[in-house]
């Protein structure tokens with residue numbers, strides 16, 4: 001599976017900000033507390049304090065017992081937000097940030113060459129340098145790189161502080177099998193108990209469990225299948241609070257399991273995704289296309305995927321041309337049975353800067369015109385040559401069409 005995601009987790013974030021801001025606190029056991037009261041508990045501990053067994057949730061009285069010379073600092077949220085913004089800006093200077101998960105965690109999508117293990121690791125090192133440069137030497141982070149956000153997060157947790165872990169395919173099973181069940185985000189003590197009830201005691205058993213078992217454990221087919229796919233390295237989107245990607249995929253009907261058929265359906269999916277993007281008023285900065293091909297053994301398949309960054313846009317033409325270029329790298333001489341596309345690195349239209357180039361603006365106008373015709377007629381009237389015969393191949397919710405000029409532009 002490709003290395004699609006990078007997860008950045010700041011180490012002992014609140015405590016590190018305090019140590020960054022006040023050199024007299026550096027190299028000392030320090031805990032951050034919400035209010036100055038004996039009854040409260042630590043919300044962060046410096047690495048020096050962690051060495052004494054103090055962690056988030058340790059009551060103040062206990063922390064004092066574990067380490068009598070511990071220093072307590074009352075949380076200064078304003079400072080933490082300022083540092084957070086610097087860290088996000090530093091990361092953005094290297095690679096777009098796809099989602100900010102919390103004040104000290106964010107995820108980035110890797111595309112194209114960035115997915116090569118050595119390039120991904122180098123990108124991570126550049127992010128670390130950028131963060132130190134903009135936020136300070138004390139602001140260390142652990143970075144994990146993996147096929148989906150969940151596994152990238154698990155990877156980030158593997159080495160602390162200042163870690164960097166790449167979960168490339170070859171290392172994936174061994175690296176995971178060393179973990180505890182509760183090392184997976186979303187598996188707490190209660191879920192661990194349930195897993196054990198179903199005979200899952202190790203991460204190896206967890207990774208090999210069939211969908212059905214996981215569905216039983218979670219008491220939900222949806223959750224069980226989601227976990228199954230995540231553990232197998234599939235790129236399952238988070239249930240987003242803010243939209244992060246638009247994706248469309250389609251299993252090819254037998255008649256279209258050819259090179260041309262797959263391309264035609266893919267183009268149709270790209271049109272749908274672009275129309276959807278405009279409908280929800282977002283811009284995209286990266287395009288991925290993928291396909292499943294029949295493998296050598298029955299029941300086995302070969303997954304291929306390529307992606308590329310594009311200047312932020314929302315016009316169909318830009319995505320069609322990016323997807324077509326990526327398609328050149330597809331697996332050859334195998335039978336395709338599924339195609340898909342993902343538009344990512346999305347930002348709301350109001351915060352996008354429209355292109356300064358005339359040509360791009362024309363493409364935007366054409367796309368807007370297509371959408372208007374759609375809205376008016378509500379059916380696909382004319383379509384691209386590549387989609388000939390594919391009109392009914394992928395179910396459409398957003399109908400699309402083209403204006404006569406469009407064909408000439410694309411070809």
Ligand SMILES: [Mg+2]
Nearest residue numbers: 009010011104
């Ligand atoms: Mg953290």
